[in-house]
Amino acid sequence: EHELGAGQSFLIEPEQLVSYEADRADPWAYRWIAFRGPWAAEAASAFGAGRTVADTGRSRRPAAALRLAMDALRQPAGAQLAAAGGLQLALGEIARACARRDEPGDAPGGAEEDNALVRALLRLLSTQYAEPVTMEGIAESLGYSRAYLSRVFKRHTGATPVSYLLRLRIDKGRLMLRERKDLTVEQIASSVGLQDALYFSRQFRRFYGESPSEYRQSVWGS
Structure with missing residues (x-):
């Protein structure tokens, strides 16, 4: 028995009776794809010898690769080639995750x-x-x-990244207020990624205790 969580993958080998179900309180969403052929055994070895579960952590790349493979199967031309490529990308990510797991002191998400x-x-x-x-x-x-x-x-x-980005934008705007007298407050706000000049002014006052115009006047004297 295996209890799986987000970011984990499992392999079901041929001719084995396997059952699985989602948690009743917190059900999962998952993708699956079946494959066979001369390279199937080598592909399955991505999980490691004797293993059927792999943890790729918080990476979205395996799921994105599987989605690419599944989308390819809906296309009329080149479906098998494109799908095989997406599947190999997903298995490559799984193989790398398993290799990191086996290296001491280098667990995924460390x-x-x-x-x-x-x-x-x-x-x-x-x-x-x-x-x-x-x-x-x-x-x-x-x-x-x-x-x-x-x-x-x-x-x-x-x-948080959001608050860091906002402070970075306001700080860059403050620098431009000091160095670019030819630009309006609206132009400076837009230059630092904030299209709403009123929002820029409110946040500027929150961080520095004065409006952009008041700060500019204190620097330039007019």
Whole structure:
């Protein structure tokens, strides 16, 4: 018997009688795909010798690869080739997760992985703060859920990604108010990724205790 959670995959081998069911209180959603052929045994070895359960942690890549394979099967041309490619991507992710599990001190979702994730997110926010980015989009691009991303980021920085991004935008706007006298408050707000100048002004006052116009006047004297 195996009790499975989010991010785990299981393999059912041929000619075996297996039953499985979702938790009654917290039912799951899952994807499955059947495969056979000369490479099937090698593909199944992604789980490791004698194992039928794999944990890929919070990565969304295996599910995305399976979705790619299943979508390919609905197409009239090239379905088998495209589906096989998606399945191999999913099994590759499973094989990497199992390999990490077998390496001492390097469990999936460990401290080093979390540190790397936070560094990647900081780089993304610092370079894309002026763009209309969303945390859902960023989480998707990094292959993690938004909830996990927020939890790890806050543990390392003391702030959620959303609040960090807002403070970054306001700080960049404050710098532009000081250095770009030729730009209006509306233009500066837009330049730092906030299309609502009134919202920019309210948040600026919340962080600095004065409006953008008052701050600019204190710097330039007019």
